[in-house]
Amino acid sequence: MTETTTSPDRPTLLLIDGHSMAFRAFFALPVEKFSTTTGQHTNAVYGFTSMLINLLKQERPTHIAVAFDLDKPTFRDSQYDAYKAGRNATPNEFKGQVELITRVLTAMNIRTVTAAGFEADDVIATLATQGEDANFDVLVVTGDRDAFQLVDDAVTVLYPRKGVTDLPRMDAAAVEEKYFVPPNRYPDLAALVGETADNLPGVPGVGPKTAAKWITQYDGLDGVLAHAPEIKGKVGDSLRAHLDDVRRNRQLNRLVTDVELPVGLDHLGISAPDREAVDELFDALEIRTLQPRLFELFGEQEEPPAADEIVAPDPTTPSTAAELTAWFAAAPGQVALVPLVDGGDCTTLVLVAEPAGADAAGAAEAEPAADGGDTGQAAEAVAARVDLTALDADAEAVLAGWLGDRDAPKVVHDLKTVYKLLRGGRGLVLDGAVDDPSLSGYLLQPDRRSYELADLAQHHLRISIAGTDAAGTQTELDLTGDQEQTRVATAARNGVVLLRLSRYLTDELAARGSADLMTRLELPLAKILGDMELAGIAADTAHLTGLTDDFGAAIDAAQREAFAVIGKEINLGSPKQLQAVIFDELELPRTKKIKTGYTTDADAITDLIARTDGHPFLVALLAYRDASKLRQTVEGLVKSVADDGRIHTTYVQNIAATGRLSSMNPNLQNIPIRTDEGRRIREVFVVGDGYRTLLTADYSQIEMRIMAHLSGDEALIEAFRNGEDLHRFVGSHVFGVAPADVTPAMRSKVKAMSYGLAYGLSSFGLSKQLAIGVDEARTLMGDYFSRFGAVRDYLRGIVETARKDGYTSTIEGRRRYLPDLSSDNRQLREMAERAALNAPIQGSAADIIKKAMLGVDRAITAAGLSSRMLLQVHDELVLEVAAGEEEALTALVQEQMAGAADLTVPLEVQVGLGRSWHEAAH
DNA sequence: TACGTAACGTA
């Protein structure tokens, strides 16, 4: 399929006119179909990159460069004032995309070349000439016809016919066929015919045919000009009237072939893309579909992975109590622990120990393997493979002792998973973890998408350990049993990488002063989360099915109602069909525009209902939506009830950039509570066998309290100290009335604003949310800030500091980096500003409840209780209470949660007991 | 089948 007309034994130089092709790409692809969630248009970037990948694949160039114009005037502008005048302004959607393209090129290790005073064409002409002199085949990709003058035996122009995918080869024959003159005479012809794109008028009445005829007849443009007086007819007159234009055109369309350039051919050799940079950029641009195409292309010539440098020790196989004891005694310093998993069961542990190097602590001086023989070389890594299925009781006791030894330092990737694997599957308790790169990597860069070992190793150590898989997926855990040797070897190799990575990350964290956050918060929390996940929460399945039926009936009723109104049946779950009905058939007013037309979201529909005086279709639609959302939630829960009759969520500790946890499979952090119907779902979560009741404990208004603490606003602090109803208190200040006279309307306005502030709410946003005028919203905010001035100062200060430092910090020193605070793109910048406002508040709240969880766990153990924590929902904990422990646990949880932070305002905790989550709520 | 989009639940 890869047809190549260039000679295989000659090097090929690919030269691209960047701006020209980007512009073509821009018009070839629909701009509205290519944009990021932040509104950055990417159609030109996508089209250009796609074209580039195709070219790389089809032409297999050995050298490549992309030339760009500079904004500065060129010599052509000084020769002709109106050069390129009259062009339409570049569309706004195009602006900025060229910059993105240069970033793509940089990530792909492709040189971009510019030259002051010259156009991209001149740069290309110069490089083409150099390439030709050096015996290259040269391919020029441009939408500018002037490049045809470069064509000869060695140089071919790929000139886009339509879009950027159809690039016919314009060799000498093709140029001649199209323009009736050889390539070197194309500029003569263009001078006569003119070039509208450059605002170069030619001779009126003279097209390519006439021009070619003259050029051939008089042997070039000079000949034509010399014989101008004798050319007959109207065209002759026309020519004579425009001789100056023709001379000027010819002067301007001559490409310069000796521009001084900062690069030569030897800088243009092709090399593999910077995989990490490409991933990062393509992810940011949300054009992920191009990555596989690109990496597939370079997969075969990918440099041998640096993993080869990593000498993975050949694992020994200690299996008796004595052998294990000896191995653990001899293992120097930290031990990396890598599990091998078969069908969800951990069958083998691969352990790797490596001396920490010259600066290593005493542990590294430990003697070499006791029974290994060779001594002297202290820097040898050692590995062991422990088959968990083949240990006798004594050996297992030794292993269990080491695993549970909190003073035997271990490095584990994805600690929570490994902890659960060992504890849940084999009853082995893991303790003594000193690092988990998936967590330390997260604290260093909380915005990263992946903390896979391979990604972290690549990013921080520049070590490639990804398999051959183009997607870069980790495959170690999925390998089938017959590749046991490979699995073990890979695991040992990963163990070595793990130790090095951990050393690096730990140092980085320490240098930044975040070591405690890791070792005293996240790491111990991982174990607690593991226990909570293993415990799960009991589900009342009978109630679950009852709810399914109830919500199902509600869905049917709403659906029937909706169909009756419009007189036909559609899929109410399809936004597309809804749009057709609402806007086209019912001809109701249009709502906010979205990518696929007009939104049919609940806000918009509610608004429409008000404006249509309660259109019955819309009312039925909302009822349908409510009911089907609820049934959907219930069905999800039904599916996730495990064999033990409990629902086990998975908490993710390194997803939320603010430091919060997230919950998935199922998500138990978004169980409905706001409506009565929805709240019934919480009746499903009940106390399990062997326990007496559930306990819920939640912080009241923790984010506002943090805001009061961080801002030091005296008025706000006073409100909390007095223990008043916060929103009533704030309302009385803002509206200047007594607290008792604050109406519910006033209270809810103030409440919306208080919370909105922590999210960077604008007066526009507030007006929309409260359905009041922008002026009123502005006044409201003004009044608010005049009473709580320190809050305003604090919020301003956050953004300023974050812009200066590049990151925000929580009360525990958790950082979030926000490079977009200094972006030129307003939308990106303002988004980052809102994130900066929110991160310290949301993140500090996350710190506090995490600390509280450690405290509760510790206190339960200390008090010898058998109650246990089950769920965390950002500001709430759910516990399962053993008989007789209600009182003690209530006090303990109160104390630990309230004492988790020392703020200038009290932390108030509300506790409730009940047999279900619903009943326990207060 | 895989993916992005729209919608919507929580704090």
Added chain:
DNA sequence: CGTACGTTACGTAA
């Protein structure tokens, strides 16, 4: 034109 998440159904896709 308010932050942080996860899940689902729909509809189209290279």
